[in-house]
Amino acid sequence: MKTTLGRRTRILAATTATAGLVLVAGCSSDDDGGSGSKTAAGGVELVKAGQLTTCTHLPYPPFQSEIDGKVQGFDVALIDLVAENLGVEQEILDTPFENFKTGAFLNSGECDLAAAGMTITEERKKNVDFSDPYFEATQAVLADKDSGVTSFADLKGKKVGAQAQTTGEDYAKSQGLDPVSFESSDAVLNGLRTGQVDAVVIDYPVVQGWLKDKANADAFEVAEQINTGEQYGFTVKKGNTALLTAVNKALTDAKADGTYKEIYEKWIGPYEESAASPAAS
Numbered sequence: 001m002k003t004t005l006g007r008r009t010r011i012l013a014a015t016t017a018t019a020g021l022v023l024v025a026g027c028s029s030d031d032d033g034g035s036g037s038k039t040a041a042g043g044v045e046l047v048k049a050g051q052l053t054t055c056t057h058l059p060y061p062p063f064q065s066e067i068d069g070k071v072q073g074f075d076v077a078l079i080d081l082v083a084e085n086l087g088v089e090q091e092i093l094d095t096p097f098e099n100f101k102t103g104a105f106l107n108s109g110e111c112d113l114a115a116a117g118m119t120i121t122e123e124r125k126k127n128v129d130f131s132d133p134y135f136e137a138t139q140a141v142l143a144d145k146d147s148g149v150t151s152f153a154d155l156k157g158k159k160v161g162a163q164a165q166t167t168g169e170d171y172a173k174s175q176g177l178d179p180v181s182f183e184s185s186d187a188v189l190n191g192l193r194t195g196q197v198d199a200v201v202i203d204y205p206v207v208q209g210w211l212k213d214k215a216n217a218d219a220f221e222v223a224e225q226i227n228t229g230e231q232y233g234f235t236v237k238k239g240n241t242a243l244l245t246a247v248n249k250a251l252t253d254a255k256a257d258g259t260y261k262e263i264y265e266k267w268i269g270p271y272e273e274s275a276a277s278p279a280a281s
Contacts, residue, residue: 037049040052040086040087040088041085041086041087042085042086042242042245042246043242044242044243044246045242045243046086046088046112047109047110047111048091050088051083051089051090051091052079052082052083052086052088052089052090052091052112052113053091053093053112053113054076054079054090054091054092054093054111054112054113054114054115055092055093055095055099055100055105055110055111055114055115055116056071056075056076056092056093056094056095056114056115056116057095057096057097057100057116057184058071058094059184059185059186060073060116060117060184060206061073061185061206061209061210062074062205062208062209062267062268063075063076063115063116063117063205064076064115064117071092073267074263074264074268075115075116075117075234076090076115077263077266077267078115078134078234078251078254078260078263079113079115079234079247081250081253081259082113082246082247082250085246085249085250086246093105093111095110097116097165098165100116100118100124100128101123101124101127101165103127103128103235103237103238106128106235106236106237106240107237112236112243113234113235113236113247114128114234114236117135117203117205117232118232118233118234118235119137119230119232119233120133120230120231120232120233121167124235127238128235128236128237128238129235129236129237129238129239129244130233130234130235131233131234131235131236131247131248131251132248132251133231133232133233134232134233134234134251135205135231135232136231137203137204137205137231137232138203138204138225138226138228138230139167139168139171139201139202139203139204139225139226139228139230140201140202140203140204140207140222140224140225140226141199141200141201141222141224141225141226142189142192142199142200142201142207142210142220142221142222142223143198143200143220143221143223144192144198144199144219144220145219145220145221147198147199149198149199149223150223150224151223151224152175152201152224155172155177155199155201156176156177158197158198158199159180159196159197159198159199160172160177160178160179160180160197160198160199160200160201161179161180161181161182161188161191161192161196161197161199161200161201162179162181162182162188162200162201163181163182163183163184163185163187163188163202164181164182166202166203167228168202168203169181169201171201171228172201177201179201180196180197185202185206188200188202189202189206189210192220193216193219193220199223201226204222204225205268207222208268208269234247
């Protein structure tokens with residue numbers, strides 16, 4: 001739900017014990033990452049042999065962020081299940097979020113799929129194929145406890161922050177606000193913390209994680225949750241039916257055997273059955 005333009009592409013190991021941060025200028029689809037076949041289990045064709053290359057945009061906790069030198073989070077753990085079923089390892093490529101909306105890195109063969117806490121929309125479906133929904137999301141109004149903001153209606157006349165290119169920013173604008181745009185969720189929350197804005201409109205799961213810090217919880221509070229009917233989905237290149245089927249199978253199996261619940265409780269919080277919506281959007 002975010003964008004940062006002009007930053008270099010970074011490739012990060014998501015699951016290996018020796019995972020570290022390697023900065024590169026880009027990633028060529030001509031390099032198969034080593035010897036071996038690019039065809040994984042189930043006939044899934046991969047851009048690099050032996051790995052499932054995932055485009056994401058960092059940081060976006062609790063869905064994906066760098067922790068102790070490794071990229072971890074809710075999205076990462078779910079895509080690890082897909083990689084395991086395919087018999088490969090997941091590798092993560094940090095890219096501008098704008099590319100997820102257009103499918104650029106999928107179309108250029110730099111990534112197999114994208115996992116970035118991305119809301120399923122009809123506009124985005126024109127460029128990419130979405131998996132079944134894997135998370136029900138709401139927006140939150142987060143404000144300083146002394147701001148006088150107790151609901152979305154109170155934002156009128158206030159300086160409001162939002163993350164650029166996100167549905168949160170779109171919603172704020174649709175309600176007549178002119179939000180200050182920040183390049184990442186961390187930047188949005190830092191803008192609130194430092195008084196650059198009076199309140200922010202941002203995905204509630206991000207707020208949940210941020211308020212786990214006592215200092216943040218002592219100073220800020222959720223004024224209102226807004227159910228905008230959003231569902232997150234993973235994306236693949238249009239027409240990549242084999243990989244899309246593999247992703248959906250991993251999600252279905254995880255919801256059926258309790259793995260999804262375990263991952264949810266680790267990264268999000270108390271499990272809510274509605275979060276694991278089985279219906280396609």
